[in-house]
Amino acid sequence: NAGVTQTPKFRILKIGQSMTLQCTQDMNHNYMYWYRQDPGMGLKLIYYSVGAGITDKGEVPNGYNVSRSTTEDFPLRLELAAPSQTSVYFCASSRRTGTDTQYFGPGTRLTVL
Amino acid sequence: DAKTTQPTSMDCAEGRAANLPCNHSTISGNEYVYWYRQIHSQGPQYIIHGLKNNETNEMASLIITEDRKSSTLILPHATLRDTAVYYCIAENYNQGGKLIFGQGTELSVKP
Numbered sequence: 001n002a003g004v005t006q007t008p009k010f011r012i013l014k015i016g017q018s019m020t021l022q023c024t025q026d027m028n029h030n031y032m033y034w035y036r037q038d039p040g041m042g043l044k045l046i047y048y049s050v051g052a053g054i055t056d057k058g059e060v061p062n063g064y065n066v067s068r069s070t071t072e073d074f075p076l077r078l079e080l081a082a083p084s085q086t087s088v089y090f091c092a093s094s095r096r097t098g099t100d101t102q103y104f105g106p107g108t109r110l111t112v113l
Numbered sequence: 114d115a116k117t118t119q120p121t122s123m124d125c126a127e128g129r130a131a132n133l134p135c136n137h138s139t140i141s142g143n144e145y146v147y148w149y150r151q152i153h154s155q156g157p158q159y160i161i162h163g164l165k166n167n168e169t170n171e172m173a174s175l176i177i178t179e180d181r182k183s184s185t186l187i188l189p190h191a192t193l194r195d196t197a198v199y200y201c202i203a204e205n206y207n208q209g210g211k212l213i214f215g216q217g218t219e220l221s222v223k224p
Contacts (some may be wrong), residue, residue, distance in 0.1 A: 041216060090156050092157075098161070102149075102157075107154070
């Protein structure tokens with residue numbers, strides 16, 4: 001049981017490039033989340049999903065897209081990378097909402113130059 | 114979601130209890146108080162949560178005041194490995210489980 005895994009661990013992008021951050025969970029959780037964390041700050045929710053085929057925006061969705069075709073996977077897409085997207089990205093999952101805890105992945109550190 | 118206020122940083126001696134306060138004066142009746150921690154850029158880790166009653170688990174205790182406007186996370190015997198940023202979050206049970214992270218309290222446990 002690996003929990004929540006994220007790839008890659010690190011990535012450097014040039015302005016205008018695109019990439020997909022991968023997130024997979026093996027706990028059969030319905031809920032999945034993407035957060036970003038800027039230096040010295042708390043996490044901010046980008047997008048979340050309550051099940052396969054259902055996604056919704058969080059606090060800071062601009063510049064990102066997501067899809068949820070399976071229960072296990074929740075990729076985050078950056079289409080036109082900008083320096084403002086330099087951050088650490090965390091994926092999380094939970095069995096359900098409310099009192100269920102969220103399990104976080106190890107993060108992807110992204111730098112846009 | 115209710116806004117929470119925490120001290121920016123705290124120190125604690127190894128082996129002593131660490132008491133981390135959190136104010137959530139605008140909390141509503143259906144909002145739980147959650148505590149997570151983040152150790153040196155790792156993904157956040159769940160610690161404990163509660164609604165009205167005090168709670169205890171293998172990691173910590175959570176004391177919530179009767180008016181629910183504040184709470185305290187207690188690590189009974191802090192170790193060096195408890196050095197981390199601790200986040201207090203008030204979350205509405207019915208709003209999709211979205212956690213709103215503030216800046217948290219940076220706890221330094223010193224030998």
